Amino acid sequence: MEKRKAARGQELPPNEVEYLNSLRPHELHQRAHDLYKLGWTLEAIGSALNPAKGRSTVRNWVSSTEKSTSRIVLDAPTPEPVRRESTQERKSPGLDEDTIKRLQYLAPRAKKYRAKMSSTSEPAVANTRLTRLCKEQYSKGVTIRELAEASGVTYRAMYKRVHKQS
Numbered sequence: 001m002e003k004r005k006a007a008r009g010q011e012l013p014p015n016e017v018e019y020l021n022s023l024r025p026h027e028l029h030q031r032a033h034d035l036y037k038l039g040w041t042l043e044a045i046g047s048a049l050n051p052a053k054g055r056s057t058v059r060n061w062v063s064s065t066e067k068s069t070s071r072i073v074l075d076a077p078t079p080e081p082v083r084r085e086s087t088q089e090r091k092s093p094g095l096d097e098d099t100i101k102r103l104q105y106l107a108p109r110a111k112k113y114r115a116k117m118s119s120t121s122e123p124a125v126a127n128t129r130l131t132r133l134c135k136e137q138y139s140k141g142v143t144i145r146e147l148a149e150a151s152g153v154t155y156r157a158m159y160k161r162v163h164k165q166s
Contacts, residue, residue, distance in 0.1 A: 017048040032058050033065035092143045100150045106130040107151040131161055138162045
């Protein structure tokens with residue numbers, strides 16, 4: 001089975017939008033199938049229609065159409081590279097042993113913190129200290145991935161901690 005690469009966030013070209021809106025239902029379902037197989041997203045296909053159709057509707061068309069019969073040449077979308085923080089783009093100074101030990105000490109205690117707790121409770125204090133330490137290290141160039149691994153939390157949890165306001 002061939003792997004499909006979707007180009008997210010792209011709109012169909014104007015000439016394709018015009019063509020799609022001129023088709024009869026059966027032809028439209030077939031064309032949607034062909035576009036999807038080329039890599040166009042269900043959202044891009046549905047939003048090109050007048051009136052617009054939801055992704056689930058377009059998915060039903062695509063799955064109910066068996067094979068391509070289109071004679072018109074289709075252009076595939078150009079996939080854009082996914083932009084993520086990577087260790088190649090961001091040169092990290094790394095974490096020293098003392099900082100790693102502090103992260104490992106604070107993280108499990110901060111994990112117990114809940115918003116309704118007193119600001120002087122152990123989990124609240126640990127949570128505040130962990131956030132400060134992580135933001136400080138991040139500002140020095142340490143990656144979120146390194147901070148997350150040293151703290152034993154997910155990348156997403158560390159990203160939220162480092163980027164939260166206050």
